[in-house]
Amino acid sequence: MRTPICEQLGIDIPLFAFSHCRDVVAAVTRAGGFGVLGALAFSPERLEIELDWIDAHCDGKPYGVDIVMPATYVGKGEGDLASFSNLHDMIPQSHTDFVEELMRKYDVPPLPTELEGEQVPAAGLNVDAFAPGHVELSIAHPNVKMLVNALGPPPPDVIAKAHEAGLLVGALVGARQHAERQVALGVDVIIAQGTEAGVHCGEVSTMVLIPEVVDAVGPDVCVLAAGGIATGRQMTAALALGAQGAWTGSMWLTVAEADTNPVILENLLAANSRDTVRSRSYTGKPARQLRSAWTEAFDDPNGPGTLPMPLQGILHNEASRRFSRVGAKPLMGFPVGQIVGRLNEVRSTKDVMFEMVEEWIATTERLNGLISE
Numbered sequence: 001m002r003t004p005i006c007e008q009l010g011i012d013i014p015l016f017a018f019s020h021c022r023d024v025v026a027a028v029t030r031a032g033g034f035g036v037l038g039a040l041a042f043s044p045e046r047l048e049i050e051l052d053w054i055d056a057h058c059d060g061k062p063y064g065v066d067i068v069m070p071a072t073y074v075g076k077g078e079g080d081l082a083s084f085s086n087l088h089d090m091i092p093q094s095h096t097d098f099v100e101e102l103m104r105k106y107d108v109p110p111l112p113t114e115l116e117g118e119q120v121p122a123a124g125l126n127v128d129a130f131a132p133g134h135v136e137l138s139i140a141h142p143n144v145k146m147l148v149n150a151l152g153p154p155p156p157d158v159i160a161k162a163h164e165a166g167l168l169v170g171a172l173v174g175a176r177q178h179a180e181r182q183v184a185l186g187v188d189v190i191i192a193q194g195t196e197a198g199v200h201c202g203e204v205s206t207m208v209l210i211p212e213v214v215d216a217v218g219p220d221v222c223v224l225a226a227g228g229i230a231t232g233r234q235m236t237a238a239l240a241l242g243a244q245g246a247w248t249g250s251m252w253l254t255v256a257e258a259d260t261n262p263v264i265l266e267n268l269l270a271a272n273s274r275d276t277v278r279s280r281s282y283t284g285k286p287a288r289q290l291r292s293a294w295t296e297a298f299d300d301p302n303g304p305g306t307l308p309m310p311l312q313g314i315l316h317n318e319a320s321r322r323f324s325r326v327g328a329k330p331l332m333g334f335p336v337g338q339i340v341g342r343l344n345e346v347r348s349t350k351d352v353m354f355e356m357v358e359e360w361i362a363t364t365e366r367l368n369g370l371i372s373e
């Protein structure tokens with residue numbers, strides 16, 4: 001069950017698990033897969049605590065860190081001008097009023113004064129301030145063996161630094177052309193992500209995208225398949241399409257180790273595969289998520305429309321703190337892929353992985369049995 005990337009990283013199973021939750025990352029890594037911690041939500045100080053904790057709980061096995069350095073966002077490279085308060089001031093009053101109206105409709109009160117004004121993480125926010133620290137810290141933790149970036153190519157100096165320290169560099173792509181550009185820049189691992197996937201995604205399905213990317217980048221570049229994978233059969237399909245492994249995200253939101261908000265967990269467990277929508281209402285860039293009163297309001301052609309990254313993310317996160325605090329269920333969508341339809345119960349990471357591997361073996365044997373002598 002080993003593909004070349006298993007040898008390169010020193011892992012037993014080519015199953016990659018993205019999560020913002022350190023417990024999930026450590027559990028996957030301990031079970032022989034490759035956990036990847038999403039660093040977006042953490043300041044460098046907090047990331048150091050998380051990485052130290054994973055180091056202490058991963059049995060010395062390798063894991064990765066995912067840093068979001070988008071290629072485009074409002075305030076990019078503008079230093080202090082891109083401060084939270086300056087960006088906040090760019091949110092038009094019409095959008096603030098629209099959100100206020102929505103909060104009123106669902107009986108969501110303002111935040112208590114002691115919680116007001118606190119900054120919350122959003123994609124494309126604090127990149128200049130946080131990303132360099134994230135990179136340095138990742139490199140300084142010896143069990144971190146891969147650095148991954150989403151929403152565009154990692155900056156050349158980040159690729160060079162990671163390579164110097166012996167780390168692989170990965171990047172998420174949603175189109176063949178993006179994969180070619182990333183490889184030309186020196187990215188080692190292409191995570192080709194279909195439109196089924198949770199959060200930022202393109203328009204091409206996993207089934208179409210993976211062979212396109214595999215053929216475009218050639219046999220020397222590792223491609224991982226992402227988007228809609230949560231079972232052994234889907235993992236076998238990913239390998240059949242030419243990928244060296246599966247990169248997953250949504251399926252880890254409902255494992256026992258995850259720190260998912262209980263109301264959101266209920267919404268995820270109840271959802272079917274038609275309950276997601278690709279909408280700009282979460283971050284300002286197209287991202288797949290559970291359909292909710294929030295996505296419906298911002299995707300309504302009669303509404304104010306969405307703002308660019310990170311302004312829409314700031315707007316969403318501030319509202320989300322309010323509606324999550326009071327458990328306003330209709331507003332509590334969450335980034336997740338179409339595979340949410342299969343996430344119907346809470347199980348341990350170990351059990352989920354064991355079942356995936358068992359089904360993968362059974363599927364491969366079934367396919368082998370189809371070949372006649």
Ligand SMILES: Cc1cc2nc3c(=O)[nH]c(=O)nc-3n(C[C@H](O)[C@H](O)[C@H](O)COP(=O)(O)O)c2cc1C
Nearest residue numbers: 018038150197198199226227228248249250335337
């Ligand atoms: C809740 C959630 C948050 C995510 N956040 C990020 C992120 O910060 N950076 C990133 O590279 N990918 C992120 N992703 C995408 C995953 O890395 C992965 O590519 C995707 O979930 C794979 O498709 P799947 O959801 O069908 O498993 C996120 C996915 C989910 C479900």
